[in-house]
Amino acid sequence: MQIEMSQPILAHNDRQATANRERLAAHHVYLLDLMASPGAGKTSTILATIERLAKRFNVAVIEGDIASDVDAQKVKAAGVPAVQINTGGACHLESAMIARALDALDLQALDLIIVENVGNLVCPTEFDLGENAKVMILSVPEGDDKALKYPAIFEISRAVVLNKVDTMPVFNFDEQAFLSSVAALNPQAPVFALSATSGQGVDAWCEWLAKQMQSVVG
Amino acid sequence: MQIEMSQPILAHNDRQATANRERLAAHHVYLLDLMASPGAGKTSTILATIERLAKRFNVAVIEGDIASDVDAQKVKAAGVPAVQINTGGACHLESAMIARALDALDLQALDLIIVENVGNLVCPTEFDLGENAKVMILSVPEGDDKALKYPAIFEISRAVVLNKVDTMPVFNFDEQAFLSSVAALNPQAPVFALSATSGQGVDAWCEWLAKQMQSVVG
Numbered sequence: 001m002q003i004e005m006s007q008p009i010l011a012h013n014d015r016q017a018t019a020n021r022e023r024l025a026a027h028h029v030y031l032l033d034l035m036a037s038p039g040a041g042k043t044s045t046i047l048a049t050i051e052r053l054a055k056r057f058n059v060a061v062i063e064g065d066i067a068s069d070v071d072a073q074k075v076k077a078a079g080v081p082a083v084q085i086n087t088g089g090a091c092h093l094e095s096a097m098i099a100r101a102l103d104a105l106d107l108q109a110l111d112l113i114i115v116e117n118v119g120n121l122v123c124p125t126e127f128d129l130g131e132n133a134k135v136m137i138l139s140v141p142e143g144d145d146k147a148l149k150y151p152a153i154f155e156i157s158r159a160v161v162l163n164k165v166d167t168m169p170v171f172n173f174d175e176q177a178f179l180s181s182v183a184a185l186n187p188q189a190p191v192f193a194l195s196a197t198s199g200q201g202v203d204a205w206c207e208w209l210a211k212q213m214q215s216v217v218g
Numbered sequence: 219m220q221i222e223m224s225q226p227i228l229a230h231n232d233r234q235a236t237a238n239r240e241r242l243a244a245h246h247v248y249l250l251d252l253m254a255s256p257g258a259g260k261t262s263t264i265l266a267t268i269e270r271l272a273k274r275f276n277v278a279v280i281e282g283d284i285a286s287d288v289d290a291q292k293v294k295a296a297g298v299p300a301v302q303i304n305t306g307g308a309c310h311l312e313s314a315m316i317a318r319a320l321d322a323l324d325l326q327a328l329d330l331i332i333v334e335n336v337g338n339l340v341c342p343t344e345f346d347l348g349e350n351a352k353v354m355i356l357s358v359p360e361g362d363d364k365a366l367k368y369p370a371i372f373e374i375s376r377a378v379v380l381n382k383v384d385t386m387p388v389f390n391f392d393e394q395a396f397l398s399s400v401a402a403l404n405p406q407a408p409v410f411a412l413s414a415t416s417g418q419g420v421d422a423w424c425e426w427l428a429k430q431m432q433s434v435v436g
Binding site: 037038039040068091119121122141143152 | 309340
């Protein structure tokens with residue numbers, strides 16, 4: 001069952017996304033749309049990424065939340081510009097929200113903007129923000145069957161981060177089953193197993209991201 | 219930002235929800251709408267609840283998923299009737315989907331139907347299914363700040379289950395901060411800290427649910 005208004009809404013969103021994309025390209029800024037369930041570790045992955053990439057690139061973060069600014073505060077404490085978007089109930093970010101957030105950032109001074117989307121494995125998949133890539137995080141405690149149950153987000157992600165791998169012994173997570181189900185949906189997407197809090201595996205993810213950025217940032 | 223069509227869609231949903239509620243009341247069936255993030259442990263909580271309550275009540279389950287029937291298979295393996303709804307992309311269940319699922323169940327023979335909503339802390343909050351109560355599960359790995367970030371679901375829940383409490387030492391979860399933030403939004407809601415897989419705390423949750431059912435089932 002789909003909400004009937006979705007086609008006009010999506011067409012409007014796509015037009016603004018295209019405008020965002022052209023604006024960012026003109027400034028040589030790479031936009032990453034990071035999606036995940038609530039509590040999968042989006043903010044901690046962003047903080048771990050900033051820690052490694054801020055020496056090489058100028059980074060900013062756009063934080064999307066239904067309510068609160070706790071994540072933006074954490075990012076600002078890491079010394080990086082952060083813009084908080086409160087969706088006021090909406091389950092995803094839209095390109096018009098990103099356009100307003102870009103107005104608040106100095107694009108000329110930036111190389112990379114990481115968007116932390118609203119915690120949700122469903123709604124963000126349908127909305128183009130003007131990003132260069134969508135990437136999703138799944139965390140080990142969520143279980144190894146999530147690609148079967150939420151296929152769309154795995155299909156549209158350029159890469160998949162598997163976070164909290166240090167807790168694999170605690171949970172009954174079948175990594176091989178997970179990797180097979182991801183590969184069946186999206187054979188091109190690399191899967192980066194890491195722990196954002198311990199740092200394990202974060203370097204490989206950051207190297208991949210830096211390589212993706214090359215054609216945009218130069 | 220809200221989708222403009224939401225008011226007519228919600229009004230239509232509410233009419234069908236009222237019809238569901240009357241139909242269930244006529245058959246003395248209690249309907250529980252169980253909501254949570256992906257991987258918070260909805261299915262394992264349902265299985266632990268069935269294990270304890272199936273001796274006293276006739277239970278069935280309605281499984282809501284974007285895709286797949288892995289959860290319905292698990293419930294059927296526990297010897298309980300299960301109806302799978304695949305929403306085909308929609309991020310929540312609606313009352314019309316529940317109406318069709320009720321057609322597939324023998325209401326005369328049932329006391330309790332547990333609806334496992336789509337894994338999502340946002341969208342299911344807006345849709346009345348005709349339930350007697352909405353209850354949410356938060357799992358410890360998701361973090362202690364979720365009531366600040368997803369307030370609506372905490373506000374509308376009759377009770378809150380805090381699952382995977384056995385993993386609290388692994389994660390940096392501040393239980394007191396979590397309980398305070400829930401109490402600020404919803405002072406009436408009891409919070410049941412439990413582990414659906416180890417069984418710790420499940421009895422208290424089941425006793426509460428059985429008590430809620432009394433006025434309906436008799």
